Amino acid sequence: MAKELGLGVETIRFYEREGLIKQPQKPQNGYRVYDDSITKQLQFICKAKALGFTLKEVASLMSMDGDCAKVESLGLQKLSLIQSKIADLQRLEVVIKEMTNSCRNNNDQSHCPIIDSLK
Amino acid sequence: MAKELGLGVETIRFYEREGLIKQPQKPQNGYRVYDDSITKQLQFICKAKALGFTLKEVASLMSMDGDCAKVESLGLQKLSLIQSKIADLQRLEVVIKEMTNSCRNNNDQSHCPIIDSLK
DNA sequence: GTAAACTCCGTAGATAGGTACGGAGTCAAT
DNA sequence: ATTGACTCCGTACCTATCTACGGAGTTTAC
Numbered sequence: 001m002a003k004e005l006g007l008g009v010e011t012i013r014f015y016e017r018e019g020l021i022k023q024p025q026k027p028q029n030g031y032r033v034y035d036d037s038i039t040k041q042l043q044f045i046c047k048a049k050a051l052g053f054t055l056k057e058v059a060s061l062m063s064m065d066g067d068c069a070k071v072e073s074l075g076l077q078k079l080s081l082i083q084s085k086i087a088d089l090q091r092l093e094v095v096i097k098e099m100t101n102s103c104r105n106n107n108d109q110s111h112c113p114i115i116d117s118l119k
Numbered sequence: 120m121a122k123e124l125g126l127g128v129e130t131i132r133f134y135e136r137e138g139l140i141k142q143p144q145k146p147q148n149g150y151r152v153y154d155d156s157i158t159k160q161l162q163f164i165c166k167a168k169a170l171g172f173t174l175k176e177v178a179s180l181m182s183m184d185g186d187c188a189k190v191e192s193l194g195l196q197k198l199s200l201i202q203s204k205i206a207d208l209q210r211l212e213v214v215i216k217e218m219t220n221s222c223r224n225n226n227d228q229s230h231c232p233i234i235d236s237l238k
Numbered sequence: 239g240t241a242a243a244c245t246c247c248g249t250a251g252a253t254a255g256g257t258a259c260g261g262a263g264t265c266a267a268t
Numbered sequence: 269a270t271t272g273a274c275t276c277c278g279t280a281c282c283t284a285t286c287t288a289c290g291g292a293g294t295t296t297a298c
Contacts, residue, residue, distance in 0.1 A: 009245080010287060018285095029294065030246060040238060047237045052211055055285075061234065068231035072222035075233055079215045086208045089201050092171055096198045103191035112187035114194055115180065118166045119159060128275080129257060137255095148264065149276060174255070 001034050005042055012042070020045060020059055052078060120153045124161055131161070139164060139178055171197065 002009045015021050021041045024032045034042075041062070048058045057074065064070045102113040121128045134140050140160045143151045153161075160181070167177045176193065183189045221232040 008287075011285085013247090014286060026246095031294080032245085044237050051214060061237070065231070065234050066229050068222055068225055068228050068233075071231045071233045072219050075215055075219040075222065079212065079219060082208050082212050082215065086205055086212065089171075089205045089208070093198065093201050093205065095170060096194055096201065100191050100194040100198060103187055103194065106187055109187050110185050112184070112190045114187075114190045115184050118163045118180070127257075130255085132277090133256060145276095150264080151275085 001032075001039070005046060007042070007046070015042070015045065015055075018055060018059075020055060020062075052082065120151075120158070124165060126161070126165070134161070134164065134174075137174060137178075139174060139181070171201065 002012055012021075016023055021038050024034050024038055026032055044062065045055075045058050048061055049055070053061065057078075060074065061071060064074070099114045099117060102117075106113055121131055131140075135142055140157055143153050143157055145151055163181065164174075164177050167180055168174070172180065176197070179193065180190060183193070218233045218236060221236075225232055
């Protein structure tokens, strides 16, 4: 089951402890047996995680099933977070590009404009 | 000193423990006294951190003083990391935008296209 | 029938970057 | 001289998301 989803066994146990999925029924030998509904929950978690939702948010999403407005608002919130992260990183990109450029044009290898600009 | 830089006292002690700055001289009373060189190191750390370097990388940068080529290569590495993060986030942005749009156009509030698409 | 490979459980450790606590000493002001 | 605010130190704790360990039971393959 773990392999099927590309997760470690420990990871699934962890999700279980965190209440993201319910403990599956365990027959006489004590081993977990996963039914379809848990498999689907795990797939849901994987997909939501890939979209950048935290595990807590995933739990929220799962509990919001049936309230589209709430889900939308969480989505919009995540969207604006993503957009501001993008903006931050783009600003950073410019600065670092400039700095490495000034390194490239530097003749004196023993004296670095990046280090200088940080001082 | 901490306030001057917008850092907590504990944070500075933490940097000291991590070897980012050297322990300042302590006179008879045991209190740290920060000279100019440590102040500058701390400013260096703050600026580098703001550019997205990790503390380990900051330590590297400080030890690379005098080798511009190495610094440049660390900068380029950071640059490509930033660029790939931007690309990832932009892909995510598109997906989440689509999802929230489909929510907005959804009439049945009790049935959410986002949840559906994650299932 | 036995050895390898798997699962169980609870707990501890890793990562990064701090933050908080508690008891003791110290400094500045009144 | 006492109060309040500050520092010292070591250690533990925090967030988030796992990952690893150890000892025991189980299942499977030969």
